[in-house]
Amino acid sequence: MSWQILSQLGISGLSIGSIYALVGLALVLPYKASGAVNFAQGEIVTFGAYMGLVLTGLGLPYLAAVPLVLLIAAAAGALIERFLIRPIMAGPEFTLVITTFAIGIVIKALIRLHWQDNTFTLDAPFIAPPFKLGALRLNPAYLVFVASMTGISAGLSLFLAYTKFGKAMRATALDPIAARLMGIKPARVLSSAWGLAAALGALVGLLLGPVIGVNPEMGHLILKGLVAAVIGGFSSLGGAVAGGILLGLLETYAGAFWGATFKNLVPFAVLILILLARPEGLAGPASARRV
Amino acid sequence: MRIVIPVIAFAAVSSVPLFATSYYLYLAELAMINVVVALGLNLLCGNGGLISLCNGSFMAAGAYGTALLTSEAGLSGLAALPAATLLTSLLGAILGYPARRLSGLYLALVTLGFLELVQIAIEEYPDITGGIRGLKVARPAILGLSLQSETALYLLVAALTAFAIFAAWNIQKSRFGRALDALRQSPFAARSLGIPVARMKPFAFALNAAFAGCAGGLFAMVTGFIDPTEFGVLESLKHITFIVVGGLGSVAGSVLGAALFTALPEFLRGTNEYSELVYGLILLGTLLFFPRGLAGLWERLPALPLQRAASKEPVHGAS
Numbered sequence: 001m002s003w004q005i006l007s008q009l010g011i012s013g014l015s016i017g018s019i020y021a022l023v024g025l026a027l028v029l030p031y032k033a034s035g036a037v038n039f040a041q042g043e044i045v046t047f048g049a050y051m052g053l054v055l056t057g058l059g060l061p062y063l064a065a066v067p068l069v070l071l072i073a074a075a076a077g078a079l080i081e082r083f084l085i086r087p088i089m090a091g092p093e094f095t096l097v098i099t100t101f102a103i104g105i106v107i108k109a110l111i112r113l114h115w116q117d118n119t120f121t122l123d124a125p126f127i128a129p130p131f132k133l134g135a136l137r138l139n140p141a142y143l144v145f146v147a148s149m150t151g152i153s154a155g156l157s158l159f160l161a162y163t164k165f166g167k168a169m170r171a172t173a174l175d176p177i178a179a180r181l182m183g184i185k186p187a188r189v190l191s192s193a194w195g196l197a198a199a200l201g202a203l204v205g206l207l208l209g210p211v212i213g214v215n216p217e218m219g220h221l222i223l224k225g226l227v228a229a230v231i232g233g234f235s236s237l238g239g240a241v242a243g244g245i246l247l248g249l250l251e252t253y254a255g256a257f258w259g260a261t262f263k264n265l266v267p268f269a270v271l272i273l274i275l276l277a278r279p280e281g282l283a284g285p286a287s288a289r290r291v
Numbered sequence: 292m293r294i295v296i297p298v299i300a301f302a303a304v305s306s307v308p309l310f311a312t313s314y315y316l317y318l319a320e321l322a323m324i325n326v327v328v329a330l331g332l333n334l335l336c337g338n339g340g341l342i343s344l345c346n347g348s349f350m351a352a353g354a355y356g357t358a359l360l361t362s363e364a365g366l367s368g369l370a371a372l373p374a375a376t377l378l379t380s381l382l383g384a385i386l387g388y389p390a391r392r393l394s395g396l397y398l399a400l401v402t403l404g405f406l407e408l409v410q411i412a413i414e415e416y417p418d419i420t421g422g423i424r425g426l427k428v429a430r431p432a433i434l435g436l437s438l439q440s441e442t443a444l445y446l447l448v449a450a451l452t453a454f455a456i457f458a459a460w461n462i463q464k465s466r467f468g469r470a471l472d473a474l475r476q477s478p479f480a481a482r483s484l485g486i487p488v489a490r491m492k493p494f495a496f497a498l499n500a501a502f503a504g505c506a507g508g509l510f511a512m513v514t515g516f517i518d519p520t521e522f523g524v525l526e527s528l529k530h531i532t533f534i535v536v537g538g539l540g541s542v543a544g545s546v547l548g549a550a551l552f553t554a555l556p557e558f559l560r561g562t563n564e565y566s567e568l569v570y571g572l573i574l575l576g577t578l579l580f581f582p583r584g585l586a587g588l589w590e591r592l593p594a595l596p597l598q599r600a601a602s603k604e605p606v607h608g609a610s
Contacts, residue, residue, distance in 0.1 A: 037396055087579060092475075093395040094342050098535065099578045101528055105571035113564060223407060226400060234396075261415045268411070271404040276389045279397050 004135050009252050015142035017248020018149035019204060023225025024232065024240035025156070026200040032173040032235055033193035036085055036096045040104035041201050042222030043111075048073055048202025049209035049218055050111055053120055062124045066206055070199040077198020078191040086190065104219065112216050124210035141211050148207060152200070153241050160237075169193060227267045230274055233281020242283075297453075305449050308442040316445055318553065320513045323452040324506045325549035329533040330459040330542065331502020336531065337539035338468060339495045340475025342395065345386070345402040346530045348409035349500040351522035352379040353507025355413070355420055358428040358517065363419075368431020372508040376501055383500025387493035394478065406524055413519040425518030428511045448509050455502060460542050462498065471495060472540070525567075532574045538586025547585050 023041065031037050038044075048069055055065035084103060088095050126144040130137045160166035171179040172189040180186055205218060212218070228247050232239020247267060255263030274282065307319055328350060335341050356375030360366045366374065390401050413420045420426060430444075462468050473481035474488055482488045511517050529552065537548020552570075559566050577584060 037399075084575070084579065088582075091582065092340060094336060094340060094539075095578050095582060097342055097396065097399050098528075098531055099575065102571050102575040102578065105525075105528065105567060106575060109565075109568035109571055113568065223403070226403070230400060261411070264411050264415075265408065268404040268407045272401055272408070275393065275397055275401045275404070279393065 005256075008136060009256050010249065011136065011138065011142060013249035013252030014245060015139075015145040015248070016252065017245035018145040019208060019221070019244075020224045020228045020247050021149050021241040021244025022152065022200060022204050022207075023221055024228030024244045025153070025237060026197040026204070027222075027225050027229045028232070028234060028237055028240045029197040029200070030081070030190075030194045031229075032237075033169060034081070034085065034089060034190050036089065036100065037226075037234075038103075038194070038197065039097065039100040039222065040080075040107060041197065041225065042219030043104040043107040044073060044077065044198050044201035045205040045208070045221055046111060046216060046218040047076070047107055048205030049122065049214040050115065050205075051202065052206045052209055053122055053214050056122060062122075062210075066203070069202050069206060073202030074195035074199040077201075078195035080198070081191050081194035085194070086187075108216055108219060115216070117216060119213040119215040122206075122209040122214050124206075127210050141207075145207060148203070149241070149244075152203075153237070156237065165189075165192070224267055227271045230271055231282055233283060236281065236283070239281055239283055243281075297457075301449070301453050304453075305446055308445050313441055316441055317513065318557070320445055320448045320509075322550045322553035323448050324509050324513065325530075325533060325553050326452055326546050327455045327506040327509070328503055328530050329537065329545035329549040330455050331499040331506075332530050333534040333537075333540065333542070333545045334459060334462060334468070334471065334502075335495050335499035337534055337541065337544075338463060338471040338475060339491075341492065341495060342399040343402045343496070343499065344399055344524060344527050344531075345406040345409070346499070346503050347522035347524065347526040348406045349379050349383060349503035350507035350510065350526070351409060351413065351517075351519070352382050352500070353504030354428075354511040354517045354522070355426070355507075356504065357431075357508035358426055358511045359419065361429060361431060368512065371431070372505065372512075375508045376505040379504025379507070380497045380501035382504075384493045384497040386500075387496025390496070391489040391492040403524065406527060410519055410523060413522075421518070423519060425516055428515050428517060430515065431512050444512060448513065451505065451509065455505070456542060456546065459502070459545070463540075463542060467491075467494070475540075528574075529570065532570060534584075536573060536577045536584050538584030538589075539582075541584070541586035543589075544584050544586035551585075 023045065026041050026044075027037060051069040051072055052062070052065050055068055056062055060068070080103060084099060085096070088099060124141075126140045128140045130139040132138075160170055168179065168184040169189050169192070171182065171184055172186050176186050179189075204221070205214075208218065208221070224247060225244070228244035229240045231243030231246055232241070234240075247270065250270065251263055251266050254266045304319075304323075308316055311319065328346065332343065332346050335343055353375050356378050357368075357371045360371035360374055361368060364371075386402070386405055390398060393401060414423050416422070417424065470481065470486045470491060473484065473486055474491060478488050507522075510521075533548035533552055534545055535548070536551070537546070538544025555569065556563065556566055559569060581588060583590075
């Protein structure tokens, strides 16, 4: 296999990995703030894609629809946190996990009621024929994926490091009680984290919808996001990004060398192996908590 | 009295074939199979507080196991069902053993990953499993006696369901069952009381898998056709809905929840596209407003006027 094919594979692995990384970020962000994993995040991706469909259907250009969809999704995420998650946050983890699953079922059922199981096309400016760069063929959509992931990760880390609200979020994740004593309102932090994550999820839907077609099964992507988050240790934003890219590359090369079956198996094999051998993630510190 | 009620109930259930049409007979069989599934899952999740999202996979193992042991290995139905149940139970232990260090979210993720692996395995080996096209299951013969007659199969399902209820009831009251309750309330306290927490998890999974495997085998016999979509994550969540709505940690709750949700599509007839939405909304509403399910409501019913004063009681499983 020539270096040309290898790097061509690397590019597609990197771009799909960017999508996984974004979903992973959208899972880790609320987890850090509230200790709850949003298993409905996949359905929020689907929701974003359908919202894009609705708004472009109303005649808005894609680029104008994007900020609107992100705002709607952020509001929905904050509302979900406020009315469905916060009342049970002190309850057992079982309730939390199953509640978020139930939210996902409801969102998906509503979407399927209205749009059935059809696949819709969503037009976006980055859907264009691939262009040549030296010996490589580059798909503009792939570049947009990678650029979005890079921009968002950088923006998010700057936001968390330097803004007042970002610092408040980090403080709350570290120790909610101490944060509260310092005058931070944990409730606002929680709502914002869920809103931000929902907007991220919707963005993934808007990016992916034009490429694979808008359909109710898009939410399946959450599994890849979970694997990305687990590789990174589930509480590290950088870890989730690295995990997503690693997973994308691993999957693409495995598929190219050993076929589609293997490609499908890889994410779940990785998930189980890491959780059993190193639940704290590949880069995380070893935990001493054992029961 | 303690013997009389179950006997009457069993007599009533087994007399159904005398008057029911074959469709309602089929529905009753599905309801009982779901009861068996719910009983096992309730021991694991309701009593033990462990999250399992791969119950569908255990059911699949039982279903495909029974079907393949009958068709490929030439076992009779009477031998294939327990053999498949045993194998599924072993699979549960194999999953539970490495998972003994995990709990909560991580357990949910491992079981979710396991479920997807089983789905892929079924889909990618169509030569054995029929893949996504599904697998036809021959009606079983027991002791040379063909279960061609619907009544005989119905009675087999009823008898096994009765046994499952009896077993679950006793397991719950046993030392192991009480240890599971302790594990849910606080793994640390349980450990300090000398309960071997890590060693219990594989057993709990094996037990749950045995119930689900047996139910899966019966499912294969009753429907005569199985395909991987019957055992996916949505099905596993439906099983969880049975026990959450029925009542976590309650045998009566398992029976009630499973029976109710098997009958639900009947009530929604003609509006089938709403069924997933209804499922989701009922599950969500129960978790938010009645965390102890129907069984919890029943317990509170006589004391309802007094409940206002004492409504600060801890939610089920809160630690």
